[in-house]
Amino acid sequence: MAARAYAEALHDQAMLLGYNVGVNFGMELGKEGSAVSFWVRRVDQPSGTERTFATTAEVDEYLAHVATFRRYSLELENNPRITVSSDSDGTATWITDTRTGERFGIRTADLENLTQLSVHAETPPTIGNWS
Structure with missing residues (x-):
């Protein structure tokens, strides 16, 4: 379709x-x-x-x-502020804030070969330490 x-x-x-x-x-x-x-x-x-x-x-x-919003980035490797873990079937990856326990999920395929996740937003995301 x-x-x-x-x-x-x-x-x-x-x-x-x-x-x-x-x-x-x-x-x-x-x-x-x-x-x-x-x-x-x-x-x-x-x-x-x-x-x-x-x-x-x-x-x-x-x-x-x-695309006109500020770009915020989250380091996915060697970042003590977050844990990165995948579901047992490998389809989803969870980013968890080690301070608050809050988390969000993303398709594992969308993170392939990434060491940094970026978001264009008016305000920084609250889960993790975005810069």
Whole structure:
């Protein structure tokens, strides 16, 4: 499906900004076909905090806006402020703040070969020591 292919293609680009992109498919009563929407969420934020968009143009516009925010970075190696651990099946990696116990998860594939995670945001993430 074109919407899924768009979301998958954009995901790698969005990850450079520290964001996930996904697609939702739904049905509307009384209408034929499916309703498609896209969501964008900062990687350190929990599910339920994503922003939803009706069109690919809206997603592109939002990510262009996000790119203007300050870039914060989190060292993933040799950082005593966080622990990095993967699920037993290796699909998700958890970044846990050693001081607060707060954590966020990210697809392990999105961290492949990374020693630093970056997020473009108006304010720094609160889990870990971002600089």
